[in-house]
Structure formats: C-alpha cells, structure tokens
Ligand SMILES: [Zn+2]
C-alpha cells in the first residue's frame with residue numbers, strides 16, 4: 001500500500017510500504033480522510049521529537065471505513081469510523097483523577113502507532129476494546145469528522161478555563177486551532193469573541209466563523225477581556241494575554257511553546273489581577289465524543305475550515321501548502337492516482 005513515510009526531520013516521502021502487520025483482534029480500516037495538524041509539521045521539521053519514531057507514518061486526525069472488524073461484536077465491514085487517537089493506561093494517577101489526556105503512559109496514533117497518512121490503518125485491539133473507535137452517522141462527512149480530534153483538544157482547553165457564558169473572549173492566534181476556539185466560544189455563549197491575528201486573511205476567516213472583531217496584535221493592547229486563549233506558541237502573545245485580561249480573568253496557554261524557550265513574563269500582572277492561568281494538552285475520549293456530536297449535529301460547521309484537499313499521493317505538496325500559512329486546514333483523501 002501507499003503511505004507518507006517520515007524518515008527523519010525534513011525527510012518524508014510517499015512510497016510503497018508493507019501492509020499493516022495485523023495481530024489477532026486488530027481492526028483494519030481504509031483511510032477516508034486525514035487532516036494535517038500543526039504537530040505533524042513540527043515533527044517533519046524536527047521541532048517536535050518526543051515519542052517520534054524514524055520510518056513511521058504520522059497523522060492523528062483521521063477517519064476510515066472498516067475492512068476487517070477484528071471479530072469485535074457490533075462492528076461491520078463498511079462502517080465509517082473516527083478514531084480517538086490517544087489511548088490512556090487507565091491506571092496511573094492522572095487516569096484515576098479523570099485526566100486521561102495527560103496520562104503518563106499514553107499510546108497515540110501518529111507516534112507510537114503508525115497513523116493516518118496511509119491507505120490502510122491498523123487499529124490495535126486495545127483501542128477497540130477501550131472504546132476509542134466511534135461509528136459515524138451516515139450523513140457526517142469523513143472530512144469533517146477527521147477534525148473531531150483538534151476540536152476535542154479545544155473543548156479540553158475551554159473546559160479547564162471554565163469559561164462563563166456572556167463573557168468576552170480573546171483568541172490570540174487564529175490558525176486552524178484558534179479558529180476552532182472562536183467557533184466553540186461563540187457556540188458556548190460568549191458575549192464577545194475577539195480574534196487577535198497578524199495576517200489579514202486569517203482575521204477574515206475568524207470573522208466569517210463567528211468572531212465579532214478581529215485585530216492585529218499591535219492594536220489589541222487596549223482590549224479588556226474576561227478570558228484570553230493563547231492559541232499560537234508565542235511568548236509575546238502570552239504576555240499580551242496577561243495585559244489584556246481583566247482582574248479575576250482566565251488565561252489559557254493552549255498552544256505548545258518551542259521546547260526549552262524561557263521567557264520574561266510579568267508575574268505581577270497575574271498576582272495583582274488574580275488571574276487564573278491554565279495549560280491544556282490533548283483530549284479525553286469523552287471530549288472526543290462531544291466533538292463528534294457537535295460536528296454531526298451541525299452546531300459547529302468545521303468543514304468550513306478545510307481550505308485544501310489532496311490525494312494521499314500528493315501528501316508532500318499538501319504539507320508544503322499547510323506549512324505556508326495561507327491555508328487553513330489541509331486534508332488528505334484516500335484516492336491514489338498512481339499504483340503503489
Ligand atoms: Zn492534531
């Protein structure tokens with residue numbers, strides 16, 4: 001079969017690979033849609049190395065159609081499914097306190113397990129048994145459902161912040177993740193949603209997806225908001241968030257920052273303002289189910305985020321577009337133009 005194989009930083013290619021090595025109880029799916037995430041780009045460029053294997057298949061935002069059920073009851077060939085890509089151990093302290101997203105022993109697609117940028121994907125038995133496979137309703141597009149993973153991460157971030165309906169929310173950085181924050185905050189009843197973003201076309205995208213206002217960062221200094229979400233890993237934006245948040249306001253450091261980067265931060269802004277600062281990482285299966293429901297019900301039209309579609313054959317071109325910054329979400333589809 002064909003897959004986009006990550007060899008080492010800066011080296012990835014679409015090539016013929018062996019079929020997935022199936023073990024008893026594993027499910028096999030045919031990829032229907034797999035979205036490129038900022039994390040995949042960070043891995044390709046060597047900016048993220050934790051848990052990454054050489055000669056592996058990336059991609060953790062995908063959907064598929066069942067080719068082999070693995071003998072599990074309730075599943076049929078041809079069912080379309082979305083896979084929650086992270087499997088927690090269920091036994092560590094974090095798992096026991098219902099924080100399975102930060103489980104100390106997570107196993108994840110696109111890292112420990114070959115991911116979605118392939119014609120066929122093996123879903124290990126443990127994922128099926130743990131309830132990480134979700135059946136899609138017939139009318140839900142596989143492409144939209146592939147965005148359940150990033151949406152679930154965004155749900156996690158906003159749940160941890162404890163956003164209150166009616167409050168004002170600034171989203172700092174409106175790439176695909178920031179745009180999902182805009183959509184979710186709007187849907188959750190925010191009084192005002194303000195996008196802070198350097199590039200004009202992404203400010204326009206934020207307005208189209210429900211932001212009330214969109215400003216470049218240098219015009220955002222005068223803002224006064226109840227909550228600020230740092231959706232791009234920029235220390236400057238984290239400081240901006242601290243300056244524009246009202247007393248008793250909430251700040252989410254949602255995006256990952258470059259590894260090892262330490263920065264000056266106005267600690268007294270947090271101290272005197274009694275701000276609450278939360279981090280955010282990953283998703284729980286409950287949040288994945290919530291995200292799929294929001295997508296299936298049409299409440300969040302996430303398909304509007306998809307700006308480019310490519311066949312798996314053209315994965316490298318798709319990565320180049322995703323990296324440029326002019327794209328929003330870039331999705332690979334299974335159609336192969338050239339034989340493996
Ligand atoms: Zn992702």
Ligand SMILES: [Zn+2]
Nearest residue numbers: 089092095103
């Ligand atoms: Zn655990």
